[in-house]
Amino acid sequence: MTTSTQTPAGAPRDREQALRTRYDAIAARRLALDMTRGKPCPEQLDLSLGMLELRDYRAADGTDCRNYGVVEGLPEARRLFAELLEVEPAEVIVGGNSSLALMHDAIVQALLIGTPDAPPWQRQAPIAFLCPTPGYDRHFAICERFGIRMVPVAMDEHGPDMDEVERLVEDAAVKGIWCVPRYSNPTGITFADAVVERLARMPTAAPDFRIFWDNAYAVHHLVPRPQPLKNMLRECRAAGHPDRPLTFTSTSKISFAGAGLAAMAASATNVRHVVGGVSIQTIGHDKLNQLRHVRFFRDAAGVAAHMQKHAAILKPKFDAVQDILERELGGTGVAEWSRPEGGYFISLDTLDGCASKVVAMANAAGVKLTAAGATFPHGKDPRDRNIRLAPSLPGLDEIRQAMELVAIAIQLVSLERQRA
C-alpha cells in the first residue's frame, strides 16, 4: 500500500493506481460513517445529563411550570438568553425546542399576517430572500416551500458581498436575508464589523425587510479567544432600523439536540408582534424544560464553562480533519477548505464540477457526506464544488478514516477532471 508521502511528482498513472488501492482498502473495511449533519456525539450529550435531575417545578417568580401559561417564556429563561445574546430580557421570546420553527413561523406570519411595517407578504408576492452561499439547507428549504425566490449572494471571509447585497435590496420584492453570522454554516466565518454595520445601515426599498440573524453558534467556540461579533440588534437600533433584525439561537448544541430551548431576540415592537401570533398558535411553551435549563446553566458564565467541555471533545475532531486535509491535499491545488474557530462544519471546495462525484465516491465506500449542492438554494451548486464536512458525530478514529477516504476521493476525481 502506498504511504501518504506519495509525491504529486510521481507518475500520474502510478499515483492514480496508488490512490485506488488505498480507496479500495478503506472501502473493504465496510465503514458506515455519517458525516452528513451537525449532530453532537453521545459524549457531548452526556455533558448535560445532570439537567435531568431536576425535581423543581416552581420558577423563581413562583410560577408553577407544570401548568399553562407564560407565552413569552419564564422571566429567568428570558434573562439567560438576554445575557447570552447581549440584549434585554424584554427583547427575548423563549420558544420550544426548535429555532428553525421560530424562523419558519416568523416567515409564515409575515406571509399571512404581515409585519408591523407592511401588509402580508402573500399580498406583495412574488417576494425574494437573499441567500449568502454556501449556506444552510434548512433555511433554503423554508423559502422553497413557500415559493420565496432565492437570490444567491457570494460570501468571503468577512461575510456576504455587501456591494451586491446593497444593490439587491433596492428591489422592494427583497424581503429578507439569511445570515448565520458566527461560525457560519458551513463556511465557518464570523461576520466582520463592517459587514454588520452595513447590513444594519443600508437603505432597503422594502420597509418590511428583515435580517434573519440565525446565531445558532453564538457560543460554540473552539478557541479560547474568539473573534467578536457586533450586536446586530444594537447596530440596527443605532442605525434607525430597530425592527430590521430577528435574532435566533438554540441550545440544541449546548444541551440536547431536539430537546433544548430556542429563543428569538428582537425589538420590543417585533416581540409584541410575534407574541401576538404565538398566542394564537399555543398557550405557551414547555416551562419545565426552561426551568431545567436555567437551573443547570444558571447564567452565561455557566454556559461558557459548559461550552469549554464541548470544545474539548470537538477540537480534536476538527484538528484531525485539518491534519488529514493538509497532509493529503496541501499544496496540490485541487481543494480549498475552511479553518473554523468554532461551529460545527468545515467547508471544502473542490475543483469545479467535482463535488457530486466526490460525495458519490465517499458514499460508495461507506462514508456519508452532506449531499453535494445542499449548501445552495434548490440543492444546486452552480460550480458543483462545495462539500460540507460535519465531524462532530463520529469518533476520532472514524473521522480519520473517513477523512482519509474523502481526501483520496477528491484526488481521484480531480485527476479524472484534469484529464478531461
Next chain:
Amino acid sequence: MTTSTQTPAGAPRDREQALRTRYDAIAARRLALDMTRGKPCPEQLDLSLGMLELRDYRAADGTDCRNYGVVEGLPEARRLFAELLEVEPAEVIVGGNSSLALMHDAIVQALLIGTPDAPPWQRQAPIAFLCPTPGYDRHFAICERFGIRMVPVAMDEHGPDMDEVERLVEDAAVKGIWCVPRYSNPTGITFADAVVERLARMPTAAPDFRIFWDNAYAVHHLVPRPQPLKNMLRECRAAGHPDRPLTFTSTSKISFAGAGLAAMAASATNVRHVVGGVSIQTIGHDKLNQLRHVRFFRDAAGVAAHMQKHAAILKPKFDAVQDILERELGGTGVAEWSRPEGGYFISLDTLDGCASKVVAMANAAGVKLTAAGATFPHGKDPRDRNIRLAPSLPGLDEIRQAMELVAIAIQLVSLERQRA
C-alpha cells in the same frame, strides 16, 4: 342573612334585598378566585411528578432521545397515542407540547400550501369554517387571525345540528368544522353515533373539507361508564372520505399542562402531507419528553388508571357546582346548565341578555369567570346568555363560595331583566 331556602314566592323586593345582602357578604371576603380557564389544579399536577424521575434516554428501538431526528415521533409514543385514539401507529404524528399548535399549523399549511386534495386555501379565499356554538375560544381565535369566516351552528345534546351542517357544506367555500366531540368544550356533550356518521358520510362541495376533530377530552371521564364515541377516522374511511378527518389530542390535562405531548391522527395520506410540512418547520419534537410519557404511562390502561386519580380530585368539584346550582337556581327558570360526565366545563345559559352582567357582577366580587361571549366567534354571544364555568383549578371550598356568588349574581341580574 337570608338562607337559601328563600322561596321565589317571597316578596320580590325582599328577595332581591336578601340576595344583595348575601352578595355583599361574599364580596367582603375579598376573594380572588379564577374560574376562567380549564387548568388542572396543583393536586392534579402532583399525580405526574413521578415522570420527572426519568433517567433513561434510549428509546425501545435504540434511538438516543437526546439527539436530533424522528420527526413523526418515537414509535412507542405513536403506539401509545394509537391505542388511546384507537387508530394505527402509522396514522399518528406526535407533536410538541401543544395540540392547538398542531391545529393552527394544519390550517396555516392548508392556507399556504393546500391539502392533498386541492390548492392553497389562500387562493380559494374567502373561505369559511363551521363553528358549533357554544364552543372553544382558541379555535375561533385561529379563524379570526387568518380571516376565515366563522359560521355558527347550533348544538344540542347530540352534537351540532346536522341538518344545518349538511346544508352549509353545499358551499365550496366551507373548508372545515371545529368539533370537540367528547365532553365538548363547554357544553359537555359527547357526539351521538348518528352525528358522527352523518359528519363522515355527508357530501361536501369542497373536496378539501376537513373535520378538525379536537378530541382534547378523549379519556377525561368523571363517571365509570362513559358514553362511547364513534371513531371518526374509521367512519370516514368506511364512508369513502378517508382524508376528511384530522384528530387531535393532548396530554396537557393528563400529565402537565403545557409540558405534555400533543398528537394528531389522520389517514396515511394526510400524515404524509403533514409530515412534509413539519419537516420543513422543525428537525423534530422533544423525544425526551415523549420517552418520559411512554415510560410513565406504559399504555392506555396506565393512562386510564391515572385518569381515575384525576377524576377523584375533579368530581367533587363538579358535584359541588351541580349541588349549588340546583339548590340556588333549581326550578327558578332563570338558568339552564349542563351536567357533564367528563371534561373540564359546565355550560350555563342565563335568560337572554344576562350573561355579561352576571360575569361583571362576579368579577366585581372577586370571582373571575370566562368572559361572556368567549364561547362564540368574535366573542359575541348573540343571546348574551352563555357562561362557561371552569371548576378545576380552585379548591373545593373556594368553588362553593364562587358558585354561591355566581348563583346569586344570576338571580339578581335575572330579577333586573324580568323587571325591564
